[in-house]
Amino acid sequence: MQILVVDDDLDLLEELTHVLQEEKYKVDTAADGEQALDKLFEHLYDIVLLDIMLPKIDGLTVLKEMRQNQINTPVLMLTAKGDVDDKIKGLDSGADDYLAKPFDMAELMARIRALLRRSGENKDIHLRIDAIDLNTKTRQVTKVGKPIEELDEDIVELIQSIAVGLLATTIFLVWLSYMIAGKVLKPIRTINSLAREINDKTLNKRIPLGEHQDELYMLASSLNQMFDRLQYSFQRQKEFIASASHELKTPITLLLIFMEGAIHRENLPAKFRQRLIRHTDILRRMRRLVKNLLDLSILELKDSVESEKVCLFELVQFVVEEYQEVFAAKKINLELDLTTDVNIVGDRERLQRCLINLVDNALKYNVDGGEIKIKLFEEEDDKVHLSLFNTGPGIPRDDLERVFEQFYRVEKSRSIQYGGSGLGLCIVKRIIELHGGKIYIESEQGAWTRVHIILPKTRRG
Numbered sequence: 001m002q003i004l005v006v007d008d009d010l011d012l013l014e015e016l017t018h019v020l021q022e023e024k025y026k027v028d029t030a031a032d033g034e035q036a037l038d039k040l041f042e043h044l045y046d047i048v049l050l051d052i053m054l055p056k057i058d059g060l061t062v063l064k065e066m067r068q069n070q071i072n073t074p075v076l077m078l079t080a081k082g083d084v085d086d087k088i089k090g091l092d093s094g095a096d097d098y099l100a101k102p103f104d105m106a107e108l109m110a111r112i113r114a115l116l117r118r119s120g121e122n123k124d125i126h127l128r129i130d131a132i133d134l135n136t137k138t139r140q141v142t143k144v145g146k147p148i149e150e151l152d153e154d155i156v157e158l159i160q161s162i163a164v165g166l167l168a169t170t171i172f173l174v175w176l177s178y179m180i181a182g183k184v185l186k187p188i189r190t191i192n193s194l195a196r197e198i199n200d201k202t203l204n205k206r207i208p209l210g211e212h213q214d215e216l217y218m219l220a221s222s223l224n225q226m227f228d229r230l231q232y233s234f235q236r237q238k239e240f241i242a243s244a245s246h247e248l249k250t251p252i253t254l255l256l257i258f259m260e261g262a263i264h265r266e267n268l269p270a271k272f273r274q275r276l277i278r279h280t281d282i283l284r285r286m287r288r289l290v291k292n293l294l295d296l297s298i299l300e301l302k303d304s305v306e307s308e309k310v311c312l313f314e315l316v317q318f319v320v321e322e323y324q325e326v327f328a329a330k331k332i333n334l335e336l337d338l339t340t341d342v343n344i345v346g347d348r349e350r351l352q353r354c355l356i357n358l359v360d361n362a363l364k365y366n367v368d369g370g371e372i373k374i375k376l377f378e379e380e381d382d383k384v385h386l387s388l389f390n391t392g393p394g395i396p397r398d399d400l401e402r403v404f405e406q407f408y409r410v411e412k413s414r415s416i417q418y419g420g421s422g423l424g425l426c427i428v429k430r431i432i433e434l435h436g437g438k439i440y441i442e443s444e445q446g447a448w449t450r451v452h453i454i455l456p457k458t459r460r461g
Ligand SMILES: Nc1ncnc2c1ncn2[C@@H]1O[C@H](COP(=O)(O)OP(=O)(O)OP(=O)(O)O)[C@@H](O)[C@H]1O
Pocket: 292, 357, 361, 362, 365, 390, 392, 393, 394, 395, 403, 408, 409, 410, 411, 414, 415, 419, 420, 421, 422, 423, 424, 425, 426, 449
């Protein structure tokens, strides 16, 4: 049992504390009204011994404050004032008993016990319906242990907590789904980027299959099967072109031999001879086209080329000499700027084919009395640079990239005039690629055409 003793007489306070503690009560003390109220608001006491004449706030005011604030602890007034009026005032203010000073300790103890007994009998009776609680003594209604009037604040607090909780949960869920989605989508991204990498040039590449035979495994293996089929039909297509051109070569050659023989026969009418010459020309162009087609399809089927030591300096000189007569006939001035002893590892025959095609173009798409410059030098990083410059009609900027496509010719009229099939540069590009090099052309309408080839000295494509 805990008792609060409020008195400004410190000797009395000490004495009372001593006696009450002897009786096994826990004792707390206050020397003025303000201190008493502070303690009453903080702790729950079983009984209060309250003096009336107190500094700061008098006892009667303390009593009124207590009762107004629902502190229903039994109060025993202890005062020097012993007249009836004071007793009435005290009891009216909410005191439970009254004892005038000086008092007998035994009487005080008896009154304390009586008060405690009464307060025990007078314990709060609670009526409960679900979470609603009615205190019959204080007439206070509470819900979930709180006075109903405080519920508004609680509801606001509850809503705030739910909102904060929901927000935190949403953020967490968004983050979690982002992480999970990232993890789930990673293999799909890998499959996607690998599938993008595979094109007609890299059709032998395949998507690596995962360890588990799940949906992604099935997707990757279906894509791989599709690439198998594509590779097979690409291969068949290339083989078909190669076989068709090969099959055409012999009959065309036979026809040419026959036609060339027929032209030289005696007693042929002049008109008929002219027609034979024209058709022989057509046959020669056809033979050239078939040869180009065959070469290109064979190159397309290849992954690599021969590797032997090739001296590019000698190769250029050889090709240029082959074309000496054409240079002279077209009065084209040739300027050579060649570094001697430039060697690379590659396929001599095919590199020669490249040079022939390029020199052929530089001569064909030139003007009489025009110019050609050929330059050969070594670059840093073990690379060789070969460039061919020629005067002539030039290539319009828009056509620059397309001239490497099969059968692409700048302006149809040029092909009629020059008789090209549009496969020369395509073959050159493929040969350079097979050597691990690159080719590009700089030109514009009416300007010099500048063809650049960069080849690695040792690496093969
Ligand atoms: N050095 C060049 N100067 C100007 N135009 C060029 C040059 N080289 C190529 N071209 C243009 O690019 C086109 C494609 O050239 P490519 O060598 O591939 O085919 P082609 O010469 O027409 O035929 P082919 O070489 O198969 O006999 C040509 O039609 C030509 O208009």
